[in-house]
Every structure is written in structure tokens, then in C-alpha cells.
Amino acid sequence: MSGAVGQPLLDLLRCPTCGGPYQRHGDRLQCACGIVVAVRSGIPRFVDDDGYVKSFSFEWQKHARTQLDSASAVARSERDFQSRLDRPLEWLNGKLVLDAGCGMGRYAEVAARYGATVVGLDFSFAIDVARANLSGWPNVQLVQADLTRPPFARETFDLVYSFGVLHHTPNAEQSFLAAADLVKPGGVMAMFVYSSYNKAFVYSSDFWRRLTTKLPYQLLYWLCGASVPLYYLYSLPVIGLIGKSCLPISMESDWRWRWLDTFDWYSPRFQSKHTHAEVASWFLRAGFDQLFIGPGEVTMLGVRGSDQ
Ligand SMILES: C[S@@+](CC[C@H](N)C(=O)[O-])C[C@H]1O[C@@H](n2cnc3c(N)ncnc32)[C@H](O)[C@@H]1O
Ligand SMILES: [Zn+2]
Structure with a gap:
């Protein structure tokens, strides 16, 4: 990735307002049409600031490399990506891929390593963290944009994936349809959103979120640090069950992941939960079939019919 907008990315970009190309x-x-797009640090900025995703700008600057495979002893992002793709990761080789809501770039790194040409898109300033993390990959390009107004033509990508993103937008279904529209006929859309099945968990965490989403990020971050010791208490039989129901925290075994994921749960302005039936209906409505249900939360993949 260089400091200027490279020709391959420029060729892909389309004005979200009129659909025209950029010079x-x-x-x-x-x-x-006259619209001008700022470019900073080689990244085209299609949004003026980080709007409703400021918590993610904070989060990914704090945890720039916690979940990055190349900075960790375990290839957790690769393993998770594999479990959601329903085909070997080698399939990515030579594909044009959009990471819709790339955060600090952990899945873009996996796709790049497997030979895809990757465009990472994020609304927040996590995009600058992704730039630092992915600077060694010439096959990665980045844009700061809102995925509901994507700067690309319809049916551009072989694969669009969006992991843990759509439920953080004001309307997850609308955001899904905007992202799915970028998939070529015969291409693949893969995603996961939070599930709404565990009612006790949803009820108590929604209760706390009414308070936590109003706190300054730095204060909330330090409060979420309580998840580090609480994990040991919550690992006990009865008290753990009560604790997890009354004040949910991440139960990740790595303490940094636990702190990060607890903040990630309690800080975002928007957070919706969904069912498999609901998400399957989004895929079908967007003209996808061959649906695959992956592990954890509501994880789903579909192939776009070629008659779209
Ligand atoms: C929980 S993080 C997940 C990041 C990454 N997919 C991962 O799994 O590490 C959610 C990301 O979605 C981004 N996001 C939320 N709404 C968005 C939108 N409308 N357009 C683009 N990105 C968005 C946030 O900025 C944030 O980086
Ligand atoms: Zn235009």
C-alpha cells in the first residue's frame, strides 16, 4: 500500500452520488458531477468524520494489534474466517474481495495472505490503524466510507464479507442489502451478526447499555477492565451463572481480548440482534441461494444467483 491512491483502486471507485468514475x-x-473526495494518508475519505462509530475509532486505536494474526501466537482470525467461508481459504487466491467494516484489518490480512485483492472499507478511523497494520500488503487498498453509501458500482466483487458490523448500523437489513448489492452474480456474501436467542443475556446487557453508551469512552474502557478479574469469579459454578446473567462480560480466555470484547459490547451506539430466519430472508430477498450456516451467533453465507 503506497501513499497515493493506486490505479487499481481508482478504477474501482464510483461516486456514491452519481455513479461516475473519479479523476x-x-x-x-x-x-x-463536481463532488470532491479528500485523500489523507493515501486513503480516500468518503465521510467527513467517524459519525456514529466513534467508539470504534477509540477501540481499534487502543487495541491496534491485539487480534491481528501476524502479531499473535495463534491464527485465530484465519481460523474464524475459514469457519465462515464454507470453502478452503485457498479459494481466495485471485479473487476481488471487499471487507465491509474492516476495523483494524485482521480479516483483510488473512485474505491478502491467501492471494486476494482486498479492499478494506470502514467508517471509523480504524481505517488508519488498518493502514499501519497492512502496510506490507500491496494487494490491500483502503477506503473510509459508510457501507450504506459504498463508493463502488453494483456487482463489483467476487466476495463481500462483513464480520460483526451490520448489527452496529442503524438498520442492519438495509446495510446488508447495500453490501450484498456489490457482489457479482455467482459471487459470495459472508457475514455474521449477533443473535437474539439468549433472552436473559440480551435483557441484562441492553439494560446496562442504556448507561454505558452514554459514558465517556476512556471511563467505560477502564470499567470494562473489571472483566479481567471477574472472569475468574464467573468461571465458578453457581456464582458464575448469576454473574453472567446479571452483568455480562466477555469470557475470552486471553485477558486483552476479554477487555477489548467487553468494551466492544458496551460501547457502540447501535447494536441489534437477529435470528437465522431473519438473516436468511435478507439473503433470499437479495437474490442469494446455496445458503450456508456457520458456527456461532448468526453466521451465514450465500451465493448470488446469476440472473440478478
Ligand atoms: C466490531 S467492529 C468489527 C471489525 C472487523 N470486521 C473485525 O471483525 O475485526 C465493527 C466495525 O464496523 C465498522 N462500521 C460500523 N458501521 C459501519 C458503516 N456504516 N460503514 C462502514 N463501517 C462500519 C466500525 O467502524 C467497526 O470498525
Ligand atoms: Zn458524482
């Missing part, structure tokens, strides 16, 4: 204009991009 370089000094250090910015300009569309024929």
Missing part, C-alpha cells in the same frame, strides 16, 4: 485532482479525487 485525480491534485491530492484529491473529483467526480464529473
Whole structure:
């Protein structure tokens, strides 16, 4: 990834307002309709700031490399990606892929390692963290944009994946349809969103979130640090069950992941939960079939019919 917008990315970009291509204009991009897009650190910025995803700008700056495979002893992101793809990761080789809501870039790194040409898109300033993490991969390009107004033409990508993102938008179904529309006929969409099945968990965490989403991020972050010792208490038989129901925390065994995931749960402004039936209906409505249900939460993949 270089400091300028490379030609391969420029060729893919389309104005979200009129659909036209961009030309370089000094250090910015300009569309024929007159809209100008700022470019900072080589990343086109299709949003003015980080809008409703400020908690993620904070989170991924704090935990820039916690979940990055290349910075860890275990290839957890690769393993999770594999479990959601329903085909060997080698399938990624030569594919044009969109990581919709790439965060600090952990899954983009996996796709790049397996030979895909990857575009990472994120609304938050996590995109700058992704840039630092992925600077060694010439096959990765990044854009800061809202996935509901994507700067790409319909039916552009062989694979669009969106892991843990759509439930953090104001309307997960609308966001899904916007992302799914970017998949080529015969291409693949893979995603996961939170599930709504565990009612006790949903009820108590929604109760706490009414307070936690109003706290300053730094204060909330330190409060979430309580998850580090609480984990040991919550690992006990009866008291653990009560604790997990009354004040849920992440039960990740790695304490940094636990702290990060607890903050990730209690901080975002939007957080919706869904069922498999609901998500399957989104896929079918967008013209996808061959649905595959992956492990954990509501994890699903579909193949876009070629008659779209
Ligand atoms: C929980 S993080 C997941 C990041 C990454 N997919 C991962 O699993 O590490 C959710 C990400 O979605 C991004 N996001 C939320 N709403 C978005 C939107 N409308 N457009 C683009 N990105 C969005 C946030 O900025 C954040 O980085
Ligand atoms: Zn335009």
C-alpha cells in the first residue's frame, strides 16, 4: 500500500452520488458531477468524520494489534474466517474481495495472505490503524466510507464479507442489502451478526447499555477492565451463572481480548440482534441461494444467483 491512491483502486471507485468514475485532482479525487473526495494518508475519505462509530475509532486505536494474526501466537482470525467461508481459504487466491467494516484489518490480512485483492472499507478511523497494520500488503487498498453509501458500482466483487458490523448500523437489513448489492452474480456474501436467542443475556446487557453508551469512552474502557478479574469469579459454578446473567462480560480466555470484547459490547451506539430466519430472508430477498450456516451467533453465507 503506497501513499497515493493506486490505479487499481481508482478504477474501482464510483461516486456514491452519481455513479461516475473519479479523476485525480491534485491530492484529491473529483467526480464529473463536481463532488470532491479528500485523500489523507493515501486513503480516500468518503465521510467527513467517524459519525456514529466513534467508539470504534477509540477501540481499534487502543487495541491496534491485539487480534491481528501476524502479531499473535495463534491464527485465530484465519481460523474464524475459514469457519465462515464454507470453502478452503485457498479459494481466495485471485479473487476481488471487499471487507465491509474492516476495523483494524485482521480479516483483510488473512485474505491478502491467501492471494486476494482486498479492499478494506470502514467508517471509523480504524481505517488508519488498518493502514499501519497492512502496510506490507500491496494487494490491500483502503477506503473510509459508510457501507450504506459504498463508493463502488453494483456487482463489483467476487466476495463481500462483513464480520460483526451490520448489527452496529442503524438498520442492519438495509446495510446488508447495500453490501450484498456489490457482489457479482455467482459471487459470495459472508457475514455474521449477533443473535437474539439468549433472552436473559440480551435483557441484562441492553439494560446496562442504556448507561454505558452514554459514558465517556476512556471511563467505560477502564470499567470494562473489571472483566479481567471477574472472569475468574464467573468461571465458578453457581456464582458464575448469576454473574453472567446479571452483568455480562466477555469470557475470552486471553485477558486483552476479554477487555477489548467487553468494551466492544458496551460501547457502540447501535447494536441489534437477529435470528437465522431473519438473516436468511435478507439473503433470499437479495437474490442469494446455496445458503450456508456457520458456527456461532448468526453466521451465514450465500451465493448470488446469476440472473440478478
Ligand atoms: C466490531 S467492529 C468489527 C471489525 C472487523 N470486521 C473485525 O471483525 O475485526 C465493527 C466495525 O464496523 C465498522 N462500521 C460500523 N458501521 C459501519 C458503516 N456504516 N460503514 C462502514 N463501517 C462500519 C466500525 O467502524 C467497526 O470498525
Ligand atoms: Zn458524482
